[in-house]
Amino acid sequence: MAQYKIPNATIKRLPLYYRYFQFLSDSHNQKVSSTELAKAVQVDSATIRRDFSYFGSLGKRGYGYEVEPMVEFFKKLLNQDKTSKVALVGVGNLGHALLNYNFSQTNNIKIVAAFDSDPAKIGTQINQITVYDIQDVAQHLHEQQIDVVILSVPVGSAQVVTDRLVQAHVKGILNFTPLRISTPENVRVHNVDLANELQTLIYFLDNYSA
């Protein structure tokens, strides 16, 4: 697949578009107007047009979008014809919930291994996913060809565990800890900071609400 230069904000909306076209396809719709699309995904039409423009001519002006070609397009773009395998590190409360979270409901993502340092957890299964000893993380990731990891360890061990993951040749980390972890440039980190999200929402309400 060709490499596009696309803004981050656009990339973040791609799964949203894909999911909606998939939904339309599942409910046997053949086309959708750009107004309906904008309303459903809650992104304004101008932004959608600009997003789509990065990929050449998708849709026709005044006609809208044909569902099946769009599903196929996004499926290829997002590699949804293969399942992405990821691992989870840190089986605390949040880790436990993420192991039970149905990522495959909307995306072809599957957590296939979990890691922890607690002997009481090692060897157990949660939602059919085995919890392995964090000591053996390099070996298991290598064997199962996993290079994306969800990090949900306590903040105090976040950097130590990250260093270990980097040594194990992890390429991407979805970081749920409130710590901004340090990694080499070739390891990509996306942060999901739950307290920050809530704080930002409250800030907006305090300062901008009617």
Add this chain to the structure above:
Amino acid sequence: MAQYKIPNATIKRLPLYYRYFQFLSDSHNQKVSSTELAKAVQVDSATIRRDFSYFGSLGKRGYGYEVEPMVEFFKKLLNQDKTSKVALVGVGNLGHALLNYNFSQTNNIKIVAAFDSDPAKIGTQINQITVYDIQDVAQHLHEQQIDVVILSVPVGSAQVVTDRLVQAHVKGILNFTPLRISTPENVRVHNVDLANELQTLIYFLDNYSA
């Protein structure tokens, strides 16, 4: 506090700055260079300078930042001198984890009430937070003066529950369901879509990694 017109991206970084200055204060640092600050919060210096410029003259060129005044400034800005009370709706796996999540570790946010429709859960306590019947949500939110809610119900009931929350005069919803919920304009929704976050990370790795 004066109303600033600040870009969303800047607002999302404010809690990060606050948290770092707070950390410096806790560890008895009196000043920090802009290079150190940039490294710690992983935002480049130019962006930090632009962010801070919205608030007038913070810091001195070539000198860096004095910690205590910055802590005080962000504390006021983010209303950290009062605790923000929020409620959680939907005590499934994720909701359960969020009730145990220590939001107050880094931010003055406290979940003070939870709601569910499952009779087995109603009346129980999780992390000292009582689970109430979702039928009574309007009454409890009103009594406890809560207008911000974390939504972690199953996707199938997301919109129905949202409509109920809107009727209960909720002003902000942190939406953890994969559904883009519809609300009137005066109700602000922030989406935390976990599958989307993971999908976006994988897309970057597939398309932009070395």
